[in-house]
Amino acid sequence: MILALSACVVVVVALLWEVIAPQFTLWRSRRRAGRRRIGPVVEYDPGRERRAEQRARNLVRSCVNDEEWAMYRDLGFLRVWGRCARGPGDGEGEGRRGAPYAYLIYPHKPIIAFVPQTGQLLSEYCVEFPDLDRPYGSARLPDSDDVLAKWMALTGDERRLIASANMHLPGRQVDPVAVRRDLWRLGRWEQARIQREQTDAGSVSA
């Protein structure tokens, strides 16, 4: 009788151990790692992201001029003329008599400095605007907000933005072939725009 009871107790303990042991191991490893339980994860909502991007596009449109807005809408990037007299990041002051260089602003890509007259690529400026509050689990601004932040920082205080960025040679993150193709697209786009304006002016005067 005692032997049978002992056997039953051993079996019950063994079965309970099988159930409890994994939970205990998990609890112990969490305790050792000092990890906190992860809070509820905000799910990715494509609708919310789309609405955010639409708001951001409207904000861009309200800040830049018509030509820049059309450029961004049609080509997906903005061009900003450089203002430092002797090149990006030059501390010698601003010079507006002819722009020796310009920037291309892409959403969530480095800013590209280039020479408009020759198309030569000068450098990449890697810069981000991370929102550490992470309101929806991400520190990343909508695409158009990222473009507008770069545009405002470049036109407002070019040296401050360039000083905050990591500078690399062209080709580090953005394919130079793609940038040259974009510069070619920009040239064609500007030609077409000028022709359209001339045609419109001609038709009005006629």
Next chain:
Amino acid sequence: MRLLRMKPGHGEVVIAEGDVEVPEQERELVEAFRAQLDAGMWAAVPTTGSGGRREAELVRSFEEVPREAERVIFFPRAAGGGR
């Protein structure tokens, strides 16, 4: 004047709104402005220059904001990326 802040997953949100000529409303604007700078934001005022040229002015205090400005846009401060 409206104070706007860019926000991931949302676009811009209105932080504060008021008339700078009304002292009480101006005080609220100043407090909201300082709170954003303390949170590490940069502040920019979109402007229209001569010949319709559009640009922005980065400001570091509320006193630098032009009185006639319609809005101030806050965005996270720049940080080097892509290392």
